[in-house]
Amino acid sequence: MKRKLLSLVLAVIMTVSLLAGCGGNSTETTEQTVTTAEEKATEGTNAQETTGASDGEDPKLTKHLKILSIWAEDVDNGVLINEMCKRYQEEVNPNFTWEYEVVSADNLRQKIATLAASDDLPDLFAYESGKPIADLIDAGKIKNMTEALEEYDAMDSLNPAAVSLLQTLSGTDDIYDLPLGLNVEGFWYNKELFEQAGCEVPTTWEEFEVVLKKLYDAGIQPLSCGAGDKWGATRLINAYLVRTAGSDAMSRAANGEAMYTDEAYVTAAQKIKDWADAGYFGQGVTTVDMTTAGSMLMTGEAAIFYNGSWFAENLNDETQNPAGEDGIGFFNVPVFDAAVSDENSYSMNCGNILCFSEKSFDEATGWFVKYFAEYMGDLAIQIQGTVKGYTYSETPENVTGYTQLVLDTINGAQSAFTWFEATMGSEVSSTAQNNVQTLLAGEMSAEEYMQSIQEAHDLSN
Amino acid sequence: MKKVLGNKTAIALFVVPALVIYSGIVIVPVLWSFYYSFFSGSPGLKWEFSGFNNFVRLFMDSGFFDALKVNLKYISIVMIGQVGLGLGLSLVFYFWLKRFKNTIRTLVFFPVVLPTVAVGHLFQKIFEIQPNYGLLNSLLDSIGLSSLVRPWLGQAATALGCLSVMDIWVAMGFYAVIFYGALLDISSEVMEAARIDGANGWQLFKRILVPLLRPMIITCLIFSFSGTVKMFESAMALTNGGPGNATRSLSMYMYDVSFTYNNVGYGSVIAIFIFLLCVVGSRIIRVFDKEQL
Numbered sequence: 001m002k003r004k005l006l007s008l009v010l011a012v013i014m015t016v017s018l019l020a021g022c023g024g025n026s027t028e029t030t031e032q033t034v035t036t037a038e039e040k041a042t043e044g045t046n047a048q049e050t051t052g053a054s055d056g057e058d059p060k061l062t063k064h065l066k067i068l069s070i071w072a073e074d075v076d077n078g079v080l081i082n083e084m085c086k087r088y089q090e091e092v093n094p095n096f097t098w099e100y101e102v103v104s105a106d107n108l109r110q111k112i113a114t115l116a117a118s119d120d121l122p123d124l125f126a127y128e129s130g131k132p133i134a135d136l137i138d139a140g141k142i143k144n145m146t147e148a149l150e151e152y153d154a155m156d157s158l159n160p161a162a163v164s165l166l167q168t169l170s171g172t173d174d175i176y177d178l179p180l181g182l183n184v185e186g187f188w189y190n191k192e193l194f195e196q197a198g199c200e201v202p203t204t205w206e207e208f209e210v211v212l213k214k215l216y217d218a219g220i221q222p223l224s225c226g227a228g229d230k231w232g233a234t235r236l237i238n239a240y241l242v243r244t245a246g247s248d249a250m251s252r253a254a255n256g257e258a259m260y261t262d263e264a265y266v267t268a269a270q271k272i273k274d275w276a277d278a279g280y281f282g283q284g285v286t287t288v289d290m291t292t293a294g295s296m297l298m299t300g301e302a303a304i305f306y307n308g309s310w311f312a313e314n315l316n317d318e319t320q321n322p323a324g325e326d327g328i329g330f331f332n333v334p335v336f337d338a339a340v341s342d343e344n345s346y347s348m349n350c351g352n353i354l355c356f357s358e359k360s361f362d363e364a365t366g367w368f369v370k371y372f373a374e375y376m377g378d379l380a381i382q383i384q385g386t387v388k389g390y391t392y393s394e395t396p397e398n399v400t401g402y403t404q405l406v407l408d409t410i411n412g413a414q415s416a417f418t419w420f421e422a423t424m425g426s427e428v429s430s431t432a433q434n435n436v437q438t439l440l441a442g443e444m445s446a447e448e449y450m451q452s453i454q455e456a457h458d459l460s461n
Numbered sequence: 462m463k464k465v466l467g468n469k470t471a472i473a474l475f476v477v478p479a480l481v482i483y484s485g486i487v488i489v490p491v492l493w494s495f496y497y498s499f500f501s502g503s504p505g506l507k508w509e510f511s512g513f514n515n516f517v518r519l520f521m522d523s524g525f526f527d528a529l530k531v532n533l534k535y536i537s538i539v540m541i542g543q544v545g546l547g548l549g550l551s552l553v554f555y556f557w558l559k560r561f562k563n564t565i566r567t568l569v570f571f572p573v574v575l576p577t578v579a580v581g582h583l584f585q586k587i588f589e590i591q592p593n594y595g596l597l598n599s600l601l602d603s604i605g606l607s608s609l610v611r612p613w614l615g616q617a618a619t620a621l622g623c624l625s626v627m628d629i630w631v632a633m634g635f636y637a638v639i640f641y642g643a644l645l646d647i648s649s650e651v652m653e654a655a656r657i658d659g660a661n662g663w664q665l666f667k668r669i670l671v672p673l674l675r676p677m678i679i680t681c682l683i684f685s686f687s688g689t690v691k692m693f694e695s696a697m698a699l700t701n702g703g704p705g706n707a708t709r710s711l712s713m714y715m716y717d718v719s720f721t722y723n724n725v726g727y728g729s730v731i732a733i734f735i736f737l738l739c740v741v742g743s744r745i746i747r748v749f750d751k752e753q754l
Binding site for chain 1: 503504505506507523585588589590591592610611612614615616617618701702704705706707709716717720721722723725
């Protein structure tokens with residue numbers, strides 16, 4: 001009797017647990033029927049007005065937004081996105097809910113590729129601008145943001161410089177993504193170490209080489225570089241290449257007008273190889289990631305570090321930056337030949353951008369986009385002291401020295417060039433990044449490095 | 462019992478559901494992969510029929526051959542290391558360990574249950590060089606061998622070796638425990654008889670233990686082979702493909718091709734190659750098994 005009772009109880013538990021799964025689904029469907037009824041009611045009233053449900057008040061439609069991001073909730077843009085969603089839910093639309101998923105930046109392209117293939121892209125996701133986004137545009141998977149922003153009357157909230165940068169990167173007249181940054185890049189340096197070695201901020205490339213040598217002779221590690229993250233090193237090649245061969249050097253090689261194996265390109269690769277051989281990067285640079293390289297600059301273990309203006313977020317954080325409010329300075333990539341590329345030309349980008357899936361873009365998403373575009377500028381300045389490519393209404397008053405420095409630099413930039421991999425397809429970009437580590441470790445020559453990029457380019461075209 | 466197992470319908474009832482699920486989940490995708498290998502691009506984005514192009518490309522792809530070399534080097538070092546050291550450890554347990562037997566066996570087995578990513582991070586710190594010397598470099602520096610201090614994971618020459626060391630360390634406890642169990646099965650009378658006949662340590666090992674342990678050694682080699690040919694997580698956790706492509710295995714190359722470069726068709730061809738490699742490798746190991754019998 002006891003055994004029979006036990007087996008009966010277990011059988012019941014098994015069946016109940018199966019039913020619980022079904023139960024969940026039925027509640028979701030009831031929610032959906034309610035939503036469609038609501039939306040129909042709102043659409044009904046709106047249909048009587050003139051076109052443009054985008055005029056007037058937010059109709060507070062029920063929406064569950066699925067977000068895929070590469071930043072954890074409490075880091076970098078993760079903070080901004082979550083805060084934005086929270087404020088939208090509290091202040092405008094209480095029927096708005098969201099779920100936030102994080103994937104590592106290394107796996108982002110793979111994850112999106114898989115989701116695109118199974119037609120299951122998240123409603124909102126972070127992605128890389130440049131060639132990667134062009135593929136998604138061609139396949140019609142992402143929403144045309146120019147259309148969306150104009151429909152909801154939010155186009156003015158975007159910084160025109162950001163818009164023009166995005167247009168160049170996707171090679172289209174309309175933009176298909178939202179920026180999460182309007183960043184300049186250059187060399188950050190530790191002022192104390194510069195004083196110690198008796199160096200001055202260089203403006204020409206010759207002066208730069210002299211500074212590096214002086215620092216090295218004074219026993220200071222001249223450069224820290226995140227070669228562990230690969231892109232930290234290719235930025236340096238790009239810097240020298242653009243100054244010597246012009247800001248369109250990479251795009252010329254990508255569309256066949258020039259070869260990656262031409263002299264200018266090989267010389268650029270040779271430059272950082274020479275630096276590595278001379279010991280300017282310290283030992284084992286290929287094991288150092290960008291975060292470590294940054295903290296080495298801030299703690300005085302290295303003198304110069306190439307990074308973007310988003311680095312201001314780390315510099316503003318007292319716990320990360322012992323050098324204090326005034327300890328780190330910034331200079332643009334030194335000029336080699338002012339006729340080819342002058343000192344007002346900066347490496348600029350819009351950071352990792354945000355895309356909306358075409359399939360799931362509806363009216364509710366449109367209202368969210370409007371709110372996002374209008375308030376992101378202020379939010380970013382308020383919380384992090386960073387610029388994200390949106391117009392901000394409150395002129396920042398008590399911003400830190402670093403944020404002011406970044407704002408001044410961005411305002412002073414007159415022309416822009418893009419990063420090393422911007423014009424490269426997936427396979428070429430991976431080859432360029434993987435092999436830069438072999439180059440820096442001294443196991444590949446500069447000619448071989450550029451040859452491998454040229455081969456990958458030929459194979460994938 | 463006999464009545465149930467003798468009844469054909471009963472057997473079918475037990476076996477068929479599992480067989481159906483197994484075929485659906487395991488065999489169908491493999492066949493699907495063969496089908497995919499004749500296409501290029503990614504399903505959903507630019508999917509085109511390309512015949513045998515992918516197969517031709519395989520033989521001209523330097524990335525593929527580099528990954529194959531990495532795989533073969535890794536398989537040979539790690540297989541022999543894991544099984545060999547496992548066997549050595551089990552002999553130590555059997556012949557020399559007198560006190561604290563359980564504690565030592567537990568400690569040796571412990572790395573097997575550690576999560577791969579945790580072990581990867583642990584060894585990253587051990588091999589570290591910038592900004593501070595890790596365990597290995599500090600030791601070398603302090604005993605005066607500073608010339609040997611180097612970026613172990615930062616150069617292609619040593620990265621694969623370090624990865625192998627990590628994987629051997631993780632799994633040798635596992636094989637030690639298996640061989641120890643097998644050793645316990647050997648009756649001590651055989652050993653005593655051999656000793657009385659004048660066999661010394663090495664002869665005892667070579668002529669008595671190895672033949673008796675042969676089935677277990679073959680089994681462990683096949684086990685180790687199937688683990689190493691799928692080299693993926695440990696390389697990802699430690700070096701993410703390594704400086705350049707120094708620790709990028711066939712599985713990782715296939716993953717890159719299929720998901721990063723959006724070329725699932727070509728990735729399927731690489732998958733077929735890995736499949737054939739497994740089959741051929743297992744066959745070769747089995748050859749040694751049959752010889753004796």
